[in-house]
Amino acid sequence: MRVAVVTGANRGLGAEWTHQLLEDGWQVYAGYRSELGRLTTLANENLTTHVLDVQSNDSVQLFAENAPLKIDLLVNNAGVADGRWRNLSEIDDEWALEVLDINALGPVRVVKSLYPKMKHNSLTKIAMISSLMASIDDCHMGRSYAYRASKTALNMFTVSMKKEALEDNISFVILHPGWVKTDMGGDRAPVEIPESVTGMRNVLETRTLENTGEFVQFDGELLPW
């Protein structure tokens, strides 16, 4: 049975990833930070849940120790928005650093800790859930300073990691889920959660060692850096 790990799995896109993978016959090891949320409704013999705060090395380490021994897919999904500061003077240093820590370093901590369980003879895929807001080329509106910077850093961490991971049969993809109707995306978002996750899973199907590290939207469109 194929084994997937999903972070931030209690609500939004992470819960939907968990739901769809279980429906498709995967074994899922799901991380939640505070409460089980939608995971309580997904109870299934192939679902295991574990507390995970990607900001804490201890939490990530414990999560990794309890993970299944062989992992085929990691969905690095957990993330936070920033303060929606209207201009430079409103940026809150402490909060900005926290956003960078959670969105950029958090997923790297998870990759690092799970690496020995993802390194095996068959292909492992790692989906880094980024955002179009990471794109420097596409940054026309500005603002969302820390969120943008955190996701741009996540993209660079990923591209920097992809070469060494290639030798270990691990392929990365950097995904933009679209603007999706979740707590983070809000009610005005045009994309529904199931559509976004189905699209991202289709993109994942096309992943190989040859195309590792690409920045791709949920509908398959390649995005500018």
Ligand SMILES: NC(=O)c1ccc[n+]([C@@H]2O[C@H](COP(=O)([O-])OP(=O)(O)OC[C@H]3O[C@@H](n4cnc5c(N)ncnc54)[C@H](OP(=O)(O)O)[C@@H]3O)[C@@H](O)[C@H]2O)c1
């Ligand atoms: N929705 C969009 O339009 C959109 C667009 C582009 C990219 N994204 C990205 O897609 C991913 C999922 O977003 P979403 O829309 O589903 O957001 P969401 O509904 O706000 O869910 C965010 C998830 O991340 C978890 N999380 C936050 N901080 C964490 C931490 N320190 N450790 C572990 N888990 C943590 C949350 O857990 P708690 O419940 O404990 O807070 C929650 O499960 C994020 O990386 C986001 O940046 C979303």
